[in-house]
Amino acid sequence: MPKPNILLIVSDDHGYADRSTLGLHPDVKTPALDRLAAEGVSCTDAYVTAPICSPSRAAIISGRYQQRWGAQWFESSSFPPDDVPSLAERLQGEGYRTGYFGKVHYGKEDVGDRACPPHHGFETTMYGLAGQSFGRLNYLHHSQEAQAEYGDPAAFHMAVQPLLSGDEPVEHEGFLTAEIGRRASAFIDDESEQPYFCMVAFNAVHNFCWQLPDEELEARNLPKFTDWTPDTGQTFGDWYDDAIVPNLPHGREYYLAQLELMDAEIGKLLDTIDNGADAGNTIVVYVTDNGGSTCNFGDNTPLRGTKYTLWEGGIRIPMLWRWPDVLPVGQTCADLLSTLDLVPTLTAAAGVVPGVTDGIDALPTLRGDDAGHSALHWDCGFQWAVRDAEWKLSWVGDTEDSRHLQAYEHAPMGNGLFLANLADDVGEQRNLIDAEPEIAARLSRLHAEWRAEIDA
Numbered sequence: 001m002p003k004p005n006i007l008l009i010v011s012d013d014h015g016y017a018d019r020s021t022l023g024l025h026p027d028v029k030t031p032a033l034d035r036l037a038a039e040g041v042s043c044t045d046a047y048v049t050a051p052i053c054s055p056s057r058a059a060i061i062s063g064r065y066q067q068r069w070g071a072q073w074f075e076s077s078s079f080p081p082d083d084v085p086s087l088a089e090r091l092q093g094e095g096y097r098t099g100y101f102g103k104v105h106y107g108k109e110d111v112g113d114r115a116c117p118p119h120h121g122f123e124t125t126m127y128g129l130a131g132q133s134f135g136r137l138n139y140l141h142h143s144q145e146a147q148a149e150y151g152d153p154a155a156f157h158m159a160v161q162p163l164l165s166g167d168e169p170v171e172h173e174g175f176l177t178a179e180i181g182r183r184a185s186a187f188i189d190d191e192s193e194q195p196y197f198c199m200v201a202f203n204a205v206h207n208f209c210w211q212l213p214d215e216e217l218e219a220r221n222l223p224k225f226t227d228w229t230p231d232t233g234q235t236f237g238d239w240y241d242d243a244i245v246p247n248l249p250h251g252r253e254y255y256l257a258q259l260e261l262m263d264a265e266i267g268k269l270l271d272t273i274d275n276g277a278d279a280g281n282t283i284v285v286y287v288t289d290n291g292g293s294t295c296n297f298g299d300n301t302p303l304r305g306t307k308y309t310l311w312e313g314g315i316r317i318p319m320l321w322r323w324p325d326v327l328p329v330g331q332t333c334a335d336l337l338s339t340l341d342l343v344p345t346l347t348a349a350a351g352v353v354p355g356v357t358d359g360i361d362a363l364p365t366l367r368g369d370d371a372g373h374s375a376l377h378w379d380c381g382f383q384w385a386v387r388d389a390e391w392k393l394s395w396v397g398d399t400e401d402s403r404h405l406q407a408y409e410h411a412p413m414g415n416g417l418f419l420a421n422l423a424d425d426v427g428e429q430r431n432l433i434d435a436e437p438e439i440a441a442r443l444s445r446l447h448a449e450w451r452a453e454i455d456a
Helices: 031-038 053-062 087-092 144-150 154-158 176-188 214-219 236-242 251-274 339-349 400-408 437-455
Strands: 005-011 041-047 097-104 124-129 163-165 168-170 196-201 282-288 316-322 331-333 375-379 383-388 391-396 416-421
Touching: 005 176, 005 251, 005 339, 031 251, 031 282, 031 316, 053 087, 053 339, 087 097, 087 196, 087 339, 097 176, 124 176, 144 154, 176 196, 176 251, 236 400, 251 282, 282 339, 375 437, 383 437, 391 437, 416 437
Parallel strands: 005 196, 005 282, 041 331, 097 124, 097 196
Antiparallel strands: 041 316, 124 163, 163 168, 282 316, 375 383, 383 391, 391 416
16 A cells, blocks of 8 residues: 555644533534544544644654753643654655644744754744743734734734744734634645644634634624733733633634634634545644643543643543544444554554654554553642543642742642542542542552653
């Protein structure tokens, strides 16, 4: 079989429950993601390696636990070291043309750093460095004029800096989600005989979802909400509190609008692929970078918790795979999988020697021929967790970090040790730490062994 084309889509903060095929919310409309699920494999027990974007994305691009280079939280996160090849570098070395379109946020990267896509294996690029702002990209404005109009420090907080192609600035005034989709579709539709690897990293559905085109606001009968500037008469922190749950009027409607518009771009990408000659031999993978952000009106039902936490809602994600020539159709996979598996799975599919990774080749699992991971681990410094096939042990310290997240992001963190049997309590409502001390001790030892191996 020829090497497959690969489209990897990474969204931002998408809620676990927010897909219309799940039937949980009648106001959720995601026909393209539903189409992916119907034409491929949906993974119910898929995870990221961190409940926030930067360290999670470092694991996605490398296939390695990011704790190996000390990336635990925002302030310590960084792109993998030079001796850890990226997914794009692995594929580029085997004849793939490579393209990256969307958000970059591995840490506090700057133009020309290895964290920038053109410096870790991507030839064609259009991207924004969220590390140069407040961890996000504006949905509507990216230009020097917008920077001048917003002024300091609002231009930083509202993330209106120009985008980049290669190392050169690119100005774009207009809806970023549509531009990301347009650029990616043009890359896919190129008539080159080379196979392609296209990575699309939407800013949607990260917060500040009110940043919608005027015509969308009008069509949905939604009012404008004003971005922060010092002229609002509030500090950014006070204004931010009004812009999240439970204080933002129409917050859920803004979020669902952004989700619907992102889904529409995914639908266009699928159409571009399906109208081409190699649709059957094209892998499409959809993941999000961390659990849904309930403070941004995402919903993680039936999971407990939100982005920032190691409850299931912070780390369990939607994961969809489609490869018509190889994978079954309309199937569900309940085995334990991780975004760590993207590198070994996609490189194996491409006939590339994967090198050292912490993931597994998930194709046998997706086909129903093999089990997934026996255990997965998380460590953010002030909180950690370990999960096996049935049980999960987690710990949260009473620290400045956990108190800040509870107050500032409205993220209930918990405190101390918590043992859950996920087989019959996926919502983590019953703490069995006292009832099952032997299981807790076994998982604690397992995590200590992992920690020692990672540190080594």
